[in-house]
Amino acid sequence: MEENQKFSTALSHFILIIGIIIITFPIYYALVTSSQSLQTVLSGKTTLLPGGNFLENYKEIFSTNKNIIQGISIWRLLLNSLIVTICITFGKTIISIMSAYAIVYFKFPFQKTAFALIFLTLMLPIEVRIVPTFQMASSLNFLDSYQGLSVPLIASATATFLFRQFFMSIPDELCEAARIDGAGPLRFFFDTILPLSKTSIAALFVILFIYGWNQYLWPLLITTKQSMGTIIIALTQMIANDGTTPWHLVMGVALIAMLPPILVVVLMQKWFVKGLIDSEK
Known part of the structure; x- marks a missing residue:
């Protein structure tokens, strides 16, 4: 044995x-x-x-050698990527947790229909809705801006669904006890729901950070200025079609582009795993 x-x-x-x-x-x-x-x-x-x-x-x-990344410093590209990723991550988290809270704890007409419509957006990838999204961003003067790079991507049906499932697992007695104590919806949200959701938020933060950092198609479409490009876009632009690609530098930039997501995963690994386990419960 x-x-x-x-x-x-x-x-x-x-x-x-x-x-x-x-x-x-x-x-x-x-x-x-x-x-x-x-x-x-x-x-x-x-x-x-x-x-x-x-x-x-x-x-x-x-x-700042102009022959490397279209004359733009790698520091500027990393800063662009970081700003966009932070906006996407926090935007998705805030909107998703508020949406899930409203769906679970508030009663309003067509409540189930609203959640069904949110859930149906999972079937519509960004490639399908990219043309109307680009037209809307263009009409709002969001081209070549941090708003254009982040705002159209901050809605997340997946995160809303995960938060909804977690909120539904919270005992109703907590909500009833809060009502007896005179707590309103905002106080119940900040004093009870948010502390209980810390691990789920941490797990989603890691996933959404990687999602935002690795965005390629939308930043490529929404930006025309090299100064507003992200590190992922710059990495692809370093690869030339005439055989002059500096592969030794491309590999170095690729490794540098991997460091922030790896750092986030390493630093938040404990919270990430705990959040996934708690969500399953």
Whole structure:
């Protein structure tokens, strides 16, 4: 029995190690490529060991060299991405939790119809509604602005649905006790609902941050100025069609673009996992 358990444990660890190697190898290869010269990369002699141009390449990336990212500093691109991501993340969270609170704790005409309409938007990806959304943003003068990059993306049916399911799992006795104590809807929301929703908010924050950071299609459409571009857009613009792509710098920028989402996941991993577990309950 013990031998079977040891074999099962060893097999599980072996499978996990193989999976980790498969997942992390592209990241490692990008790191190795970013530390080598362009001549080495283009010659196809890239090795699996880091090269000697690591500091030189990253110094070039973080400089204001106009040949790297359309004359725009990578700091400006990172700042644009961060501002847009924060606006999308907080906007989605605030609107979703308020919508779910209204649907669960308020009685109004066509209540179920309103939730059904919100839920039906899950079937309409951004590619389907992108033309009318662009026309509306254009009529509001949202082109080449942080409002245009973030406001059309702050509604989230998924987050609303998750908050609704969580609120429905809260015992009705809490709401009745709050009414007996004389608490109104706002006080009940801020004193009871929000503290209970901390883990769910943290879990959604991680998901929505990654969603906002990795946006590509909408920022590509809504912006015409290079100064309003995001790091993801700039990364694709570095890849040329005439064979002059600086792949050593592209790999470095790709790794830099990965750092903020990774940092958020690492710092909020405990809250993220706890939020998912509590949501399942």
